[in-house]
Amino acid sequence: MRIRIIFLFSFFVIFYSCLKSEKRTARLLNKYEVYTKIENKEAYLDSIYNLILSETNDSLQREELLQIATRYEGLDQVPKFKQTLYKAYDLAVKQTDTLHQAQVFWYLGDFYDQKQIADSSYYYFLKAEHLYASQQDSLNWARMLLYKAGVLYDIGIYTECETATAQALEILSKQNETRLLYEANVQMTLVLKELKEYKAVLKYYLKIPTLLLQLEREGYDKKRLQRSWLSYYNNIGDYYNEMNKPLEGRRHFEEALSQNTIDDFPKLKAMLLSNYAYNLMLSDLKSSKIDSLLDLSLTLRKEVNHVQGIINGKIYKAEFNLLKNDTLGAIIGMREAYELALANNSGYELMNSLKFLAEYDQMNTESYYVTYLELQDSLHNIERQTRNKFARIAYETSEIEKKNDILIKRNSYLWGITIVILSFSFIGFMAYHLQLKNKKLVYKQKELQVVQHIQELLLQKQEIANRVRDQERERIARDLHDGIVSNIHVLRSNLMLLPTSEPQKKIRLNKQLEEAEEQLRNLSHDMFKKLFKNNDNFSDIVKDLVLQQKNTFETNFVFIANNNIKWDYYSNNQKIQIYLILLELLHNVNKHSYASECKVILIEMAQSIIIRVCDNGVGLANGKVTRGMGFKNVHHRLKGLKGVFTISKLDDMTMMVIEVPYEKKNTNL
Structure with missing residues (x-):
C-alpha cells in the first residue's frame, strides 16, 4: 500500500511538472506574438529556446523547436534558424520520429526556395518527399512533390517537372484537399505549355474553374481566391494568344480587367494589360487601345519595381512599333530592353531582344548575331x-x-x-x-x-x-x-x-x-x-530530323529505312546537301500539306539511294514546283549531286521523290 502511494505521488509530480512546463512555453510564445514592443526579441527567443531544451525529448518539444525556428527566420537570424532546425532533427532521429525529420527538411527546402538557391531547395524537398512517402503521409507527400516540381519548373527542367506533378495529381485524386489539387492542376498547365503539349494543356485548364468554385464553397480566403481567378483568366488568355486564337483569349482578359478587385494586385494587373495589348496586336492591329494598354502596364510595373515585367513591356512595345512600321522606334525600344535584361541577367528576355536587334538593327547586325550565338551556347551549357x-x-x-x-x-x-x-x-x-x-x-x-x-x-x-x-x-x-x-x-x-x-x-x-x-x-x-562529324550512322540523323517535326495540324511523321545503307559512299558535303533537301521537303509538308500522316522512306538501290516523302494532304498547287523558292533550292542542290527530283500523285497521296546516285568519296557540291 505504501509503495503504491509513493508511486502515485511521483506520477502526479512528474505530470504536474510537464504540464506546468508546457503551459509556460506556450505562454511565452504567445507573449512573443502579442507584445510587439519587446525590445530584444532575439534574446527573448534565446531564453525560450534554452527553456525548451531543458524539457523531455518528446514530440511536443520538437514541435516547439520548429516554432522557435520560424520566429528566428522572421528576425532574419539565419544561423540560429538553422541551428534550431538541426537540433530538432537530431532529437527526432534519436526518437525515430520520421515525420518531424521530414518537417525539418520541408522548412529548409522552403527557406532555400525563398532565397532562390534551387539545388539546396530541391535537395531538401526531395528528402522530405521520401520520408513522407515512407510513412504513407499522402497529403504531405503530394505537397513535397509539388514543391519539388516548382523548383524544377523555375530552372527549366520541364520533363521531370511534369513527372513530379503527375505523381502528385495521382496521389491527390484520392484525397479531399481542394487547394493542393488546384495548385497541382495550375502547375501542370504551366509545364505542359512549356512542353508545347497544347491539347493536354486545355484539358487541365478546364478543371480549374470547378476547383476555384469548390474552394469558394469551402470558405477559402477571399483575397487569395480573387487573385487565383485573375491568374486563371490571364493564363488561359495567354494560352489562346499562343494558339493564335485571339478572339477566344480576349474575353478572358476583358473579364479579368473588369473585376472590381483588379487594383489590389498591381503586378498581376500589369501582366493582364500587357497580354491584352498583345492579344489586340494579333487580332486588331489598328485598335487605339494598344498604346495606352502597353503604357499603363509599363507604368504599373515601374511603380512596383517588377524588373522582368518592365523588360517584357519594353519588348512588346518595340514589337508593336515594328508592326506600325516605326522601325527606328522599335530598335530604340528594344535596345533599352536589351540593356535592362543584360544588367539583370535575364536570359530569356536577353535572347529575345538580341534576336530582334540582330534582325532589324542593320548597322549592328553582325555584332548582335555573334553575341546571340555566344549567349545561346552559354545557356545550353548552363x-x-x-x-x-x-x-x-x-x-x-x-x-x-x-x-x-x-x-x-x-x-x-x-x-x-x-x-x-x-x-x-x-x-x-x-x-x-x-x-x-x-x-x-x-x-x-x-x-x-x-x-x-x-x-x-x-x-x-x-x-x-x-x-x-x-x-x-x-x-x-x-x-x-x-x-x-x-x-x-x-x-x-x-x-x-x-x-x-x-x-x-x-x-x-x-x-x-x-x-x-x-x-x-x-x-x-x-x-x-x-x-x-560525331555521327557514324547518317540514317539516325535523318530519323531524328523526321521524328522531331511538328506542325499546327498535328501530322503524324513516320520514318522507314533499309538497314545498312552505304552512307560511307557519300562525302560529308553530299550528306549535308541530302539533309538540307529533306529539310526543305519536310518544311513544305509542315507549311502547306495539312496532312494527317507523312511517311519518309529511305530505299537502297544498286547504284543509288531513293528518298520518298509521301503525305495524304491537299497536294501541290499548279506551278508550285517551278515557282516556289524552296523547290528551286532542291533542284539546285540535286544538280550538284547529279540527282533527280520527281513529284507524283497516287490516290490521295502526294509523293516527292529524290534519287541520288552513288559516287564514292565525291566532294563536289
Missing part, C-alpha cells in the same frame, strides 16, 4: 550542367537512403542471427546465413540496375541537348549559305556592271566582296561538318 547536377542530387539522395535502409536491415539480421545461434542448431544458422547472402546479391543487382538506368537517362539528356545545339548551328549555317552568300554574290555582280570613273577602286571593292563571300561559305561548311 542548362546541361543544371540537369546533370539535379540528376546527381536525386541519385545520391536515393543511394544514401538505400544504404541507410540496408544498414538498418543488416543490423536486424545480425540480431536475428544471434538469437538463432543461441536458440537453434548449427544447421539453422547456416541456412539463415545462406539466405542473408542471397538477399545481399539481390540488393546488389537492383543497385546496379538503378545505376545503369540513371546513366542511360543522363546520356539521353546529353543527347537531346547536343541535338538542340546542332539544329541551331545547322539553321544559322543554312541562313549564311543560302541567304547572305547569295546576296553578296548578287551585289558583287551588280557592282561590276556599274559605270565608274575609278575602275581600280571598283575592282578592289569587288575583290573584298568576293573574299567575304568565300569566308561566309567556308564558315557555313565548317558548321555543317561539325554537325555531322
Whole structure:
C-alpha cells in the first residue's frame, strides 16, 4: 500500500511538472506574438529556446523547436534558424520520429526556395518527399512533390517537372484537399505549355474553374481566391494568344480587367494589360487601345519595381512599333530592353531582344548575331550542367537512403542471427546465413540496375541537348549559305556592271566582296561538318530530323529505312546537301500539306539511294514546283549531286521523290 502511494505521488509530480512546463512555453510564445514592443526579441527567443531544451525529448518539444525556428527566420537570424532546425532533427532521429525529420527538411527546402538557391531547395524537398512517402503521409507527400516540381519548373527542367506533378495529381485524386489539387492542376498547365503539349494543356485548364468554385464553397480566403481567378483568366488568355486564337483569349482578359478587385494586385494587373495589348496586336492591329494598354502596364510595373515585367513591356512595345512600321522606334525600344535584361541577367528576355536587334538593327547586325550565338551556347551549357547536377542530387539522395535502409536491415539480421545461434542448431544458422547472402546479391543487382538506368537517362539528356545545339548551328549555317552568300554574290555582280570613273577602286571593292563571300561559305561548311562529324550512322540523323517535326495540324511523321545503307559512299558535303533537301521537303509538308500522316522512306538501290516523302494532304498547287523558292533550292542542290527530283500523285497521296546516285568519296557540291 505504501509503495503504491509513493508511486502515485511521483506520477502526479512528474505530470504536474510537464504540464506546468508546457503551459509556460506556450505562454511565452504567445507573449512573443502579442507584445510587439519587446525590445530584444532575439534574446527573448534565446531564453525560450534554452527553456525548451531543458524539457523531455518528446514530440511536443520538437514541435516547439520548429516554432522557435520560424520566429528566428522572421528576425532574419539565419544561423540560429538553422541551428534550431538541426537540433530538432537530431532529437527526432534519436526518437525515430520520421515525420518531424521530414518537417525539418520541408522548412529548409522552403527557406532555400525563398532565397532562390534551387539545388539546396530541391535537395531538401526531395528528402522530405521520401520520408513522407515512407510513412504513407499522402497529403504531405503530394505537397513535397509539388514543391519539388516548382523548383524544377523555375530552372527549366520541364520533363521531370511534369513527372513530379503527375505523381502528385495521382496521389491527390484520392484525397479531399481542394487547394493542393488546384495548385497541382495550375502547375501542370504551366509545364505542359512549356512542353508545347497544347491539347493536354486545355484539358487541365478546364478543371480549374470547378476547383476555384469548390474552394469558394469551402470558405477559402477571399483575397487569395480573387487573385487565383485573375491568374486563371490571364493564363488561359495567354494560352489562346499562343494558339493564335485571339478572339477566344480576349474575353478572358476583358473579364479579368473588369473585376472590381483588379487594383489590389498591381503586378498581376500589369501582366493582364500587357497580354491584352498583345492579344489586340494579333487580332486588331489598328485598335487605339494598344498604346495606352502597353503604357499603363509599363507604368504599373515601374511603380512596383517588377524588373522582368518592365523588360517584357519594353519588348512588346518595340514589337508593336515594328508592326506600325516605326522601325527606328522599335530598335530604340528594344535596345533599352536589351540593356535592362543584360544588367539583370535575364536570359530569356536577353535572347529575345538580341534576336530582334540582330534582325532589324542593320548597322549592328553582325555584332548582335555573334553575341546571340555566344549567349545561346552559354545557356545550353548552363542548362546541361543544371540537369546533370539535379540528376546527381536525386541519385545520391536515393543511394544514401538505400544504404541507410540496408544498414538498418543488416543490423536486424545480425540480431536475428544471434538469437538463432543461441536458440537453434548449427544447421539453422547456416541456412539463415545462406539466405542473408542471397538477399545481399539481390540488393546488389537492383543497385546496379538503378545505376545503369540513371546513366542511360543522363546520356539521353546529353543527347537531346547536343541535338538542340546542332539544329541551331545547322539553321544559322543554312541562313549564311543560302541567304547572305547569295546576296553578296548578287551585289558583287551588280557592282561590276556599274559605270565608274575609278575602275581600280571598283575592282578592289569587288575583290573584298568576293573574299567575304568565300569566308561566309567556308564558315557555313565548317558548321555543317561539325554537325555531322560525331555521327557514324547518317540514317539516325535523318530519323531524328523526321521524328522531331511538328506542325499546327498535328501530322503524324513516320520514318522507314533499309538497314545498312552505304552512307560511307557519300562525302560529308553530299550528306549535308541530302539533309538540307529533306529539310526543305519536310518544311513544305509542315507549311502547306495539312496532312494527317507523312511517311519518309529511305530505299537502297544498286547504284543509288531513293528518298520518298509521301503525305495524304491537299497536294501541290499548279506551278508550285517551278515557282516556289524552296523547290528551286532542291533542284539546285540535286544538280550538284547529279540527282533527280520527281513529284507524283497516287490516290490521295502526294509523293516527292529524290534519287541520288552513288559516287564514292565525291566532294563536289
